[in-house]
Amino acid sequence: MKVLISTIILLSSLSVLSSESLPVSKVFDGTSASCEKKVDMWNYRFQAHKIKSFKTKVSKDSLNVDIETVMLSCEQKDNGYGFFERNLFSDFGYKVPSELDENGEVLFNNITVSTTSAKVIILNAKDYSEVLSINVNPSNENVLKLSDSVALDQVLSKEELAQYNNGKIVKKSLDIFLIRELNIEDEESSLKHRQSYGSFRVTLNLSK
Template sequence: MNKLSLIALSLFSISFSYALETVKVFDGTERTCESEKDIFLNRNGAYRAKALKSEMNDQQVELTVKFEFLTCAKTDEGYKFVQIDPYSNTEYKIHALDGEIQTVNVLPINGYLKAYQDGVFKLIDRKELAFKAVQNHVVQIDLKDLKQKPSIDLAVSKEVILDSVDTQIIDTIRYGAFRVHFDVKETGASLKEVK
């Protein structure tokens, strides 16, 4: 069984190796890639995220997060998730109203990682996604924001053109969000340890 867990961000501090608390706050917890049906269910892709470290820089916390963008595909070894550039054009099939099968081309326009202050939904940082399947991003968080609420939400989304014989529309694909918790002190913040 080939499963991809999209919830568990394994978070590690730069100076410690311990599990940290991360809670999925939007949509499902797990994606599978075991059949043709999963190719359709994962037609917009998926991603994994791993927080690599957090560091203090003056009055800012810098959180480094690694992202891996994936798609479900049929390979010589069977169905499995494979890495894909988030800006790659993809396609899927649908049944049109007249019963014909149509191809929908998915043409990415742009993609973003956004960090929000938990519960307040204040935009803290926004990064444009790179043209790579695996990419690191450094999210800058003001220490004063973490003192108000010691957690942030990370969310990935991209705007795409959905192009078929009958229609062409612009849509936003939201891939879900992760919540990252911090231990906050007067002089700094670090990723929170899971008990």
């Protein structure tokens, strides 16, 4: 099963008077992730990240952001391989070969992965300066809904802000990453690991 990690929501321009979905493009590590064979389960042992919706709204001098995001787990079921939505904070695991038994068969260690914290970071696509960082709080839902706001002068450069205030349309591209702090352990050891997922790109058309 092959799925697009980025989902095109609506092909529409941004209206500063209403909240609208923006098209989201995967730009960093490919346009799609495959879960079609056993090796894909290993390649995506830390899961894959999907942005289901990205909406913005300008309110006075701030940009309000609403994001829906979900993790995808590559798993084998009776009818084959496929991606399944999973909660970002639910534990998951995988197996690694450890040694051979007396019959020459490979023995595996069970690895458990837990998420200690996570945040979504939005960066300026031009210079990769940070625009906004949103901490992700634990939830019982697979699809997480995140909301935050940032001052327009943190989104736009001085020149862009001047153009915006003069009534011109300003096009601004932003890149979105998920940063996930993981604890990886087996029966004998435990280690910390930071996993980055991304990036997705959105382009805003801002005007008064």
